[in-house]
Amino acid sequence: MSNYSIGSRIELSDGNKMPIQGLGVYKMTDEEQAINAIQSAYKFGYRLFDTAQMYGNEEAVGRALQSINADRNEIFITTKISEENQGYDGVMKSFEQSLKKLGLDYVDLLLVHWPIHQHFFETWKAFEQLKSEGLVKSIGTSNYGMIHLEYLKTKANEMPVVNQIENHPYLSQAAMVEFDKNNQIVTQAWAPLGRGRIFDDPTLIKIADNHKKSTAQIILRWHLQRGISFIPKSVHENRIIENGSIYDFELTNEEMMLIDDMNKNVRISQEPEMVYEIGHQYPHG
Template sequence: MSEDFTITSTVTLNNGVEMERFGLGVWQAENGEATPAVAAAIKNGYRLIDTAKAYGNEADVRTGIEQGIAEAGISREDLFITTKLANPDHGYDSTLANFEGSLERLGLDYVDLYLIHWPVTGKYKDTWKAMEKIYDQGLAKAIGVCNFNQETMEDLLTDANIVPAVDQIELHPLLQQPDMVQYADDHNIHLEAWSPLGGGKVLNNPVIGQIAAKYGKSAAQILIRWSLQMGFTVIPKSVHEQRIIENAQVFDFALSKEDMDLIATLDEHYRTSYWLTSFDWYTGDAK
């Protein structure tokens, strides 16, 4: 795999759509924080913006997109916008109705990628049929899922007409999910890394710190670069313009094979998000 990336480098998804390898996530961007963050990201060269109905900030993202487009002198077609279906909205008719709601809040005629946020048991197959209709109508340039493992993906594929283009899952050096990475590669499903910076335990890992010192980079920049070299799309979240700029300063170096091999030894199946301990992956309900 090439290690020569830029901020607008893309991957070709399984339906031929080009998706950026690097972008901005806005999970937990609240109280209007998403608007200046999205605008700053677009102004500073970001082209992929990832939101979700469950984040409660699609309307703020809309304003940020409008401001960013104006400041950067680009068009909507230059951007890759992702949003997601929330857990309570699963089901065929509900998916169609809620997708329209997302489009309205985002002020868009289409999204580039629409994702099922979680695999709600007993519902995600009907939901996927609605996603396929949305795709067939051209309202989403690509469709995919989040947080599907091999079991749920296999179950989905038994009835699917369209293979998901993307699976967005938690990925960072302490949670490398090699079996899922291989499965996705075997099925031509592109992986997108959420929580790529992994919180304090990952950012403060001494090995990551040693590697960061070696390259004269921050721990966050090492983690982002690792995701890129692993082949993932990576969407670090920040609401501070200087951090948004710093997160994008990862295209002037490459991690050596020795350092990539060293990072490969760090996997300890560590999930960063505290709420996953009280969340049922398969029902989408709190335990």
């Protein structure tokens, strides 16, 4: 981990390489704000940008990418298929729209946003097809539990190379992370900062004092040292820089264990098994 920097890539099991850290853009619905955040992140060295059909900002991401004018293979773009667009035809049609909005010829990573029981296998068949056509370089899942991945395995020709799940010190999902690892799937943490709600945890504050770092930086360094990918969101340039400045210090084994022990199995968002049953995301607090 000591040789890592903000743009460092890790190898996926399909041979492609993905930056370990990225910028999440959920809730960046103001176009100018999204463009400014992506430009700031790019300037600082972020190369992975994580959007979704559901976020309603693929066009803004596309405009930001245009303004950056980077070499296409220098940046890594993830988008996700919404529940209502699942099914073979739904994926194909909606993905075409996503590409258009993003202004791209291909995306680096396409994720199934949530597992749902309808179209479970057809959705994945479309993903395999898009990959074979080169329109998507890597295919993955989001919010899949072990049971969903095992079920997918019964019919899939290719397995997901990334599984993006809610992950932060209050929901560390150690068993799930281990399962992904044993199945050559990279775990990517969403809400890696616990959506900013856990910064005043005394354990984190103490460790942050030890290193003269912020609690946000301690959390992100914990993800890095666990060997998982992470995509914190911020619209503020100073925080984008702060979140990317985690490659110049190291947590001790004891500090890592103290953060592991903070797990409360508390979710911020939806329960994947419920979304699977209901077929769409449901209102939650």
